[in-house]
Amino acid sequence: MTEKVRRLSGRRELEELIQTCISIENRRFNPFLLDITEALRIIRRHSNQLRTIDDHLLDMRAITSVARVVGLQSANLRFQSSALFVDPSMVQQKLDSLSREQMAEFLLLSWHPIVELEQLTLASTKEAKEFWERMLSFFERRKRLHLGPFVSPDAADFEELARMHVVEEKAYTRKMQDLWKELKESAEKDERVDYWNFIRGSDFAATIARAQLVSFLVTYGYANLQRKGNSMFLVPKARPDPHPEGSPLSFPIPITKEVLIRAK
Amino acid sequence: MLFFKRGRVPGARSWELKTGLGKGYTKVLEQLDESLKDLDLEVKKVEPQTLSDYKPGPDDGEEESRYFVRLKGTLAPKEARLCGWRIDNLAALAAALALVVSKQGRSERKELETIIGNKAGRWRALTLMDTFLRSGYLEEDEEGLVKLGWRTRAELDLPSLMMLLAESKAPSAESSEPVEDDQASIEG
Numbered sequence: 001m002t003e004k005v006r007r008l009s010g011r012r013e014l015e016e017l018i019q020t021c022i023s024i025e026n027r028r029f030n031p032f033l034l035d036i037t038e039a040l041r042i043i044r045r046h047s048n049q050l051r052t053i054d055d056h057l058l059d060m061r062a063i064t065s066v067a068r069v070v071g072l073q074s075a076n077l078r079f080q081s082s083a084l085f086v087d088p089s090m091v092q093q094k095l096d097s098l099s100r101e102q103m104a105e106f107l108l109l110s111w112h113p114i115v116e117l118e119q120l121t122l123a124s125t126k127e128a129k130e131f132w133e134r135m136l137s138f139f140e141r142r143k144r145l146h147l148g149p150f151v152s153p154d155a156a157d158f159e160e161l162a163r164m165h166v167v168e169e170k171a172y173t174r175k176m177q178d179l180w181k182e183l184k185e186s187a188e189k190d191e192r193v194d195y196w197n198f199i200r201g202s203d204f205a206a207t208i209a210r211a212q213l214v215s216f217l218v219t220y221g222y223a224n225l226q227r228k229g230n231s232m233f234l235v236p237k238a239r240p241d242p243h244p245e246g247s248p249l250s251f252p253i254p255i256t257k258e259v260l261i262r263a264k
Numbered sequence: 265m266l267f268f269k270r271g272r273v274p275g276a277r278s279w280e281l282k283t284g285l286g287k288g289y290t291k292v293l294e295q296l297d298e299s300l301k302d303l304d305l306e307v308k309k310v311e312p313q314t315l316s317d318y319k320p321g322p323d324d325g326e327e328e329s330r331y332f333v334r335l336k337g338t339l340a341p342k343e344a345r346l347c348g349w350r351i352d353n354l355a356a357l358a359a360a361l362a363l364v365v366s367k368q369g370r371s372e373r374k375e376l377e378t379i380i381g382n383k384a385g386r387w388r389a390l391t392l393m394d395t396f397l398r399s400g401y402l403e404e405d406e407e408g409l410v411k412l413g414w415r416t417r418a419e420l421d422l423p424s425l426m427m428l429l430a431e432s433k434a435p436s437a438e439s440s441e442p443v444e445d446d447q448a449s450i451e452g
Contacts, residue, residue, distance in 0.1 A: 025407075026372065026407065026409065027367050027368075027370055027371055027372060027409065028372075075368060076368060079368045086362075086365070086366050086426050086429065086430050087366065088363070088366040088367050090366075090430075091362050091363060091366040091429065092363070092379070094362075094429055094430070094432060095359045095362060095363070095379055095382070095383075095429075096382060098429075098432060100351055100352055100355035100383055100384075101341075101351060101355075102432060103354070103355035103358040103359060103383070104341065104344075104351045104352075104354035104355045104358065105341065106358055106425055106428040106429055106432070107354045107355070107357055107358035107361075107425065108338055108339050108340070108341060108344055108354065109338055109424065109425075109428060110338070110420055110421040110422070110424040110425040110428065111338060111339065111419060111420060111421075112306075112308070112334045112335045112336065112337075112338065112419055112420075112421065113334060113335050113339070113347070113419055114274055114275070114308075114332045114333065114334045114415070114418055114419055115267060115305060115332075115333045115334060115335065116267065116268075116269045116274035116275075117267050117268050117269065118268070118269050119268065121268070
């Protein structure tokens with residue numbers, strides 16, 4: 001039993017070690033955060049508990065992961081001693097503090113764009129001409145696809161295209177305007193409407209569509225979203241009041257079928 | 265051969281030049297470099313190990329270097345705008361490259377999008393990242409990490425960029441502009 005527990009804890013330690021190495025390889029941590037001596041000590045400690053092929057594979061993965069981290073440490077040292085070394089956190093700070101104009105200027109001062117031209121050559125034109133001449137006619141190529149008798153193209157009117165969902169029946173702005181009007185009418189009495197009641201549509205898809213439109217109404221200043229405890233209310237505005245500097249905050253509202261049932 | 269783009273990457277490989285010009289092609293390139301100076305252009309050789317989309321074979325050496333013609337000097341902001349570059353895009357590229365370099369040539373895409381997003385807006389950060397990847401300034405590896413692309417190796421003087429960044433001072437409060445909001449990003 002003790003042997004089994006020791007093996008399990010050994011496997012867990014090796015898996016954690018591999019995970020740490022993967023995180024380092026994915027640049028989430030500095031490679032020097034891993035103490036190689038300690039990592040090797042862990043691998044060595046469990047080396048006498050390797051029984052199955054899976055144990056050996058895990059051991060091998062741990063060794064190769066540590067080796068890759070050693071490679072990264074070596075690359076890191078070489079990089080630090082080169083002219084390109086700048087601490088990533090310092091770079092991030094600089095990037096946050098610099099204006100766009102300054103950064104663009106730095107790039108321009110270090111940038112030597114390649115001169116490249118694109119044009120037709122005699123050889124490529126000849127090739128294109130030959131391809132065109134050799135190409136079978138549309139009807140010949142169609143025959144090969146076994147699509148049956150050819151039906152001439154037909155005209156479709158707007159309603160038909162809308163039915164096929166190729167075009168929207170109403171433009172998005174128009175939909176927003178209509179929903180804003182509906183919101184104002186619903187809120188005539190209390191000057192506000194319960195969010196969940198308002199967004200509810202005939203089915204789940206319609207509810208999501210209404211919620212999306214409502215989010216645009218709030219973003220563009222057609223309505224305000226108020227929170228009181230667990231309830232949310234929509235308060236329409238008489239005139240849209242867009243925030244030119246963008247919405248001051250983002251408020252995600254997860255909409256799941258469960259939430260809608262609860263809000264009923 | 266150097267000017268005209270054939271395929272995805274411009275320039276010419278050393279073996280192509282060797283075939284076209286003979287063994288002494290390097291001397292021809294030196295002469296070309298000399299002649300291009302008057303036009304403020306130069307011939308740039310990019311070594312195979314720095315062309316990240318190329319995997320050298322066992323006997324490859326000089327054979328697989330790629331040569332480009334590039335601007336010897338630099339562009340003024342006005343000239344860059346004439347080439348179709350917006351200040352925002354240049355700033356975003358500078359930020360992305362600086363971050364990747366500081367992380368030793370590889371960084372997570374999300375991290376880059378956040379950094380670009382701070383300068384150009386959240387939505388534009390996504391499209392700009394795609395643009396930089398498509399044009400070869402950045403490349404994404406099998407693990408989803410972003411590294412410097414072939415175009416960066418050919419066009420950018422990275423030590424100079426990092427030096428300028430390290431020596432920079434933040435602008436005064438009056439001259440710094442607020443970051444464009446998301447609405448502007450949607451419109452843009």
